[in-house]
Amino acid sequence: MSKEKSKKILEEFGDNLVKQIKKGKNPEIEMTLRNLSNIIFDTKQRILKLGDKTQNRSFFNVAHAKKFLQTIDVASVIKKELLGSGKHSSLRDVFYMVKRTIPGTNVNLVDDQMESDKAIEDLEVITSLSREQLHVAANKNGSVAGKVVIEDKGDTIDWARMGSGGWSIPSITEEIIFKKVNAKYVLYMEKAAVFERLNEDKFWEKNNCIIISSQGQATRGIRRLLQRLYEEHNLPIYVLCDGDIYGAYIYSVIKYGSIALAHASGRLTIPGVKYVGITMDDVIKYDLKKHFIKLNDNDYARIKQVSEYDWFKDNKEWLRQFKMMKDFNAKVEIQSLTSKGISFISEKYLPEKIKNKEFLD
Amino acid sequence: MSKEKSKKILEEFGDNLVKQIKKGKNPEIEMTLRNLSNIIFDTKQRILKLGDKTQNRSFFNVAHAKKFLQTIDVASVIKKELLGSGKHSSLRDVFYMVKRTIPGTNVNLVDDQMESDKAIEDLEVITSLSREQLHVAANKNGSVAGKVVIEDKGDTIDWARMGSGGWSIPSITEEIIFKKVNAKYVLYMEKAAVFERLNEDKFWEKNNCIIISSQGQATRGIRRLLQRLYEEHNLPIYVLCDGDIYGAYIYSVIKYGSIALAHASGRLTIPGVKYVGITMDDVIKYDLKKHFIKLNDNDYARIKQVSEYDWFKDNKEWLRQFKMMKDFNAKVEIQSLTSKGISFISEKYLPEKIKNKEFLD
Numbered sequence: 230m231s232k233e234k235s236k237k238i239l240e241e242f243g244d245n246l247v248k249q250i251k252k253g254k255n256p257e258i259e260m261t262l263r264n265l266s267n268i269i270f271d272t273k274q275r276i277l278k279l280g281d282k283t284q285n286r287s288f289f290n291v292a293h294a295k296k297f298l299q300t301i302d303v304a305s306v307i308k309k310e311l312l313g314s315g316k317h318s319s320l321r322d323v324f325y326m327v328k329r330t331i332p333g334t335n336v337n338l339v340d341d342q343m344e345s346d347k348a349i350e351d352l353e354v355i356t357s358l359s360r361e362q363l364h365v366a367a368n369k370n371g372s373v374a375g376k377v378v379i380e381d382k383g384d385t386i387d388w389a390r391m392g393s394g395g396w397s398i399p400s401i402t403e404e405i406i407f408k409k410v411n412a413k414y415v416l417y418m419e420k421a422a423v424f425e426r427l428n429e430d431k432f433w434e435k436n437n438c439i440i441i442s443s444q445g446q447a448t449r450g451i452r453r454l455l456q457r458l459y460e461e462h463n464l465p466i467y468v469l470c471d472g473d474i475y476g477a478y479i480y481s482v483i484k485y486g487s488i489a490l491a492h493a494s495g496r497l498t499i500p501g502v503k504y505v506g507i508t509m510d511d512v513i514k515y516d517l518k519k520h521f522i523k524l525n526d527n528d529y530a531r532i533k534q535v536s537e538y539d540w541f542k543d544n545k546e547w548l549r550q551f552k553m554m555k556d557f558n559a560k561v562e563i564q565s566l567t568s569k570g571i572s573f574i575s576e577k578y579l580p581e582k583i584k585n586k587e588f589l590d
Numbered sequence: 591m592s593k594e595k596s597k598k599i600l601e602e603f604g605d606n607l608v609k610q611i612k613k614g615k616n617p618e619i620e621m622t623l624r625n626l627s628n629i630i631f632d633t634k635q636r637i638l639k640l641g642d643k644t645q646n647r648s649f650f651n652v653a654h655a656k657k658f659l660q661t662i663d664v665a666s667v668i669k670k671e672l673l674g675s676g677k678h679s680s681l682r683d684v685f686y687m688v689k690r691t692i693p694g695t696n697v698n699l700v701d702d703q704m705e706s707d708k709a710i711e712d713l714e715v716i717t718s719l720s721r722e723q724l725h726v727a728a729n730k731n732g733s734v735a736g737k738v739v740i741e742d743k744g745d746t747i748d749w750a751r752m753g754s755g756g757w758s759i760p761s762i763t764e765e766i767i768f769k770k771v772n773a774k775y776v777l778y779m780e781k782a783a784v785f786e787r788l789n790e791d792k793f794w795e796k797n798n799c800i801i802i803s804s805q806g807q808a809t810r811g812i813r814r815l816l817q818r819l820y821e822e823h824n825l826p827i828y829v830l831c832d833g834d835i836y837g838a839y840i841y842s843v844i845k846y847g848s849i850a851l852a853h854a855s856g857r858l859t860i861p862g863v864k865y866v867g868i869t870m871d872d873v874i875k876y877d878l879k880k881h882f883i884k885l886n887d888n889d890y891a892r893i894k895q896v897s898e899y900d901w902f903k904d905n906k907e908w909l910r911q912f913k914m915m916k917d918f919n920a921k922v923e924i925q926s927l928t929s930k931g932i933s934f935i936s937e938k939y940l941p942e943k944i945k946n947k948e949f950l951d
Contacts, residue, residue: 310932316790318932319783325881325928369782370805372730372758381753392742392766397733397758400786405753421730422680425761429677444731520686567686571671571679 232312235363238356239308246301257287258300260355261492268491270539276494277486277540279354295338296348300355302327302338303348311364317401319366320346350492359403359496360449366400367449372421373398374428375439376411388439395428398441402454410462414583415439416505417447417455418469419479423563423574430575436583439464447483449490452497455483459499466499467583472507473560474531477547480504485540503588505579509553512561515578520565524558546589593673596724599717600669607662618648619661621716622853629852631900637855638847638901640715656699657709661716663688663699664709672725678762680727681707711853720764720857721810727761728810733782734759735789736800737772749800756789759802763815771823776800777866777940778808778816779830780840784924784935791936797944800825808844810851813858816844820860827860828944833868834921835892838908841865846901864949866940870914873922876939881926885919907950 249256261267262282269280286293286300306326311318318326324342331338339345349365352358360367372395377388381399385408388396416438418424424442427433433440439458443451458464468483470476484502486494512518524532532551541547554560566574582588610617622628623643630641647654647661667687672679679687685703692699700706710726713719721728733756738749742760746769749757777799779785785803788794794801800819804812819825829844831837845863847855873879885893893912902908915921927935943949 314932316932318787318928319925321783321923321925322787322928322932325926326932328881328929330880366783366786368805369733369786379753381755384751384753386751386753386755390745390747391757392740392745392747393760393762394742394747394758395760396752397755399754399756400783401754422682422727422761425727425730426679426683444729519691520689562682564680564682565686567679567683568689571675571677571683571687 232315232364235356235358236308236312238358239304239312239352242304242356243301243308255287255289256297257285258297258355259283259285260351263350263354263492265488268488270485272539275485275500275540276498277488277491278494279492296351298331299327299339299344299348300351303345304352307349307352307363307365317364317366319368319400320349323349323365354492359493361401361403361453364401369398369400369450370448371398371441371443371451372396372424373439373441373454374424375415375433376409376437377407377439378409380406380408389434393425393428395424398448398450398454400448400450402450402457405454405457407457407461410458410464411437412439412462412464413437414465414467415441415455415458416467416469416579417441417443417451417483418563419443419445419447419471419476420563423469426572427575427579430572432575432579435575436580446479449497452483452499455502456497456499459501466502467505467588468502469505469563469579470507471560471562472509472512472554474528474535474551474554476507477504477541477550478531478535481535481538481540503590505582505588507561507563507566508589509550509557509561511578511582512557512559515566515569517561517565517568518557520568521557521559521561524554524560528560529555544590550589593676593725596717596719597669597673599719600665600673600713603665603717604662604669616648616650617658618646619658619712619716620644620646621712624711624715624853626849629849631846633900636846636861636901637859638849638852639855640853657712659692660688660700660705660709661712664706665713668710668713668724668726678725678727680729680761681710684710684726715853720854722762722764722814725762730759730761730811731809732759732802732804732812733757733785734800734802734815735785736776736794737770737798738768738800739770741767741769750795754786754789756785759809759811759815761809761811763811763818766815766818768818768822771819771825772798773800773823773825774798775826775828775944776802776816776819777828777830778802778804778812778844779924780804780806780808780832780837781924784830787933788936788940791933793936793940796936797941807840810858813844813860816863817858817860820862827863828866828949829863830866830924830940831868832921832923833870833873833915835889835896835912835915837868838865838902838911839892839896842896842899842901864951866943866949868922868924868927869950870911870918870922872939872943873918873920876927876930878922878926878929879918881929882918882920882922885915885921889921890916905951911950
């Protein structure tokens with residue numbers, strides 16, 4: 230979708246408000262309700278999404294007036310400053326662009342970034358445009374390598390010729406053009422150090438795959454990149470995380486979405502993604518028990534919470550993993566595989582698990 | 591320095607211990623003392639470094655025996671597994687490689703990563719080799735763009751053709767070969783979002799410079815990259831941080847080094863680096879006062895602490911900045927410049943400050 234299309238949608242949104250005003254009506258915006266009461270887990274699509282409840286926001290309503298103005302002003306700044314110039318900016322930048330005093334008052338339109346962030350989310354829901362299509366970026370993080378050639382901002386970039394670093398993934402991966410994709414699957418990992426190990430071993434070359442890492446949670450840029458490789462190039466996506474509840478959650482966000490971004494699930498989730506490791510079964514099979522790290526109270530609380538999420542509570546395989554974590558009173562890191570040899574992960578563990586299709590769903 | 595040279599130095603270290611044993615001596619390692627009592631600020635070189643005090647560590651000494659063994663074992667693993675194979679690994683990986691039970695006992699050689707980390711630092715001091723020369727990597731982070739062509743692991747990489755992402759900076763930048771460097775200066779910034787702004791605006795092309803970002807503190811890989819561009823290509827380095835005490839500290843680590851890595855200062859610090867902004871004077875000149883963020887107790891405590899460091903306590907310009915922060919009771923973010931226009935930072939603020947040489951030293 231081009232920025233002209235996004236601009237047009239925002240213009241229609243504005244035109245509609247102007248029409249209401251000209252008719253002498255109290256201008257009103259209708260949008261899908263975004264709070265917890267309207268976030269559902271769609272068991273058929275298997276993604277988190279918003280339900281059918283809607284809300285109205287009108288200008289002549291003391292409880293709505295400021296939010297109404299914030300939404301309009303953010304829409305105007307995005308249309309003029311971002312889509313108008315073709316430039317992109319961060320959530321923080323948008324905050325500074327709309328942080329101004331309302332003429333004739335001492336009141337700032339926004340005082341806290343939370344307010345402009347919420348207005349941007351409103352706009353996503355109202356217009357069905359993604360934050361990326363509105364030219365607003367989340368944080369940038371992560372690296373990629375593999376036999377893929379892309380075109381981005383007029384540059385041709387070969388992910389197979391990036392040395393020890395890889396290509397630095399931008400916050401917005403919407404506009405990348407894939408020129409050549411030569412890979413059987415994509416391996417995403419939560420740790421940059423593991424990426425460096427696999428990249429040094431040319432794992433992507435030997436196994437004909439693409440490797441992608443973040444540091445912790447996958448950014449929106451990474452999630453959209455994974456989704457595009459999955460949807461546009463039919464590549465299976467495998468996720469490699471620490472064998473703990475946080476790894477399981479990182480996986481689940483890529484697969485099902487997150488509560489905070491439920492309205493954007495369709496544009497970010499990948500229901501077909503698989504979890505390759507580390508599992509509690511790996512610990513036994515590869516003799517990693519001596520590298521167990523004891524669980525603390527936070528781990529136990531988080532295991533309980535995650536087990537009860539709609540998207541985990543009927544998943545027997547994962548519930549079995551969580552039970553094993555508790556029975557062992559332990560979690561284990563990806564890097565414990567190094568105890569078997571520096572390249573055990575790239576020469577044995579991953580090729581073996583992927584060949585045997587030992588995945589969690 | 592090649593890995594063969596590093597291997598030879600480690601072999602000599604081992605040979606020397608074997609000689610002592612063959613002579614019937616209690617094997618002993620002498621090394622520069624690394625604790626706070628021996629960390630000094632060299633006012634001539636203007637870097638943090640270790641003083642002249644030394645310590646001995648011997649095998650037949652109950653207080654030393656375990657640390658002695660840890661140092662030897664880490665040296666052996668590094669020589670065999672890393673330098674021997676030409677591979678690199680993270681601190682965490684080295685921990686897992688040496689985490690084994692001492693034969694005939696129930697005792698693990700290391701139980702905590704802190705122990706193997708310290709042993710690696712010992713080796714750095716003993717051998718005068720950097721962690722990178724020992725093939726041990728710190729974390730990976732950051733992006734770079736500019737009119738520079740490098741060769742890395744056999745790939746030719748043009749930093750001017752990296753699209754919206756940039757080249758992802760590896761944890762070790764020691765082995766990069768600079769093939770072409772066409773730039774008048776290097777701009778390092780602490781925020782990835784600011785990098786994306788400047789990259790989208792092709793700031794590096796218009797201003798003939800190199801832009802480099804981390805997210806927060808500069809990694810060792812970034813610091814060494816900056817240092818190499820400074821020393822090998824005589825490029826001035828300018829630092830762009832938030833106008834707060836943490837920004838000042840990030841700058842000071844690049845310039846003078848840090849207490850934790852005082853032993854590595856010579857290989858990481860850049861005494862000639864300059865601070866371009868944000869300063870408290872910028873706030874007045876560019877009318878950013880309305881974007882002030884109030885200081886909290888932590889900010890005040892940190893200002894006091896940093897003001898008293900040897901490398902700040904006689905620096906009148908910086909002390910003036912710290913006083914202004916306290917007088918205004920405020921800090922300010924780089925991104926507040928966006929309130930003046932989305933590309934104000936790349937079209938006016940930075941070119942103007944750099945042209946007028948408005949730097950802090």
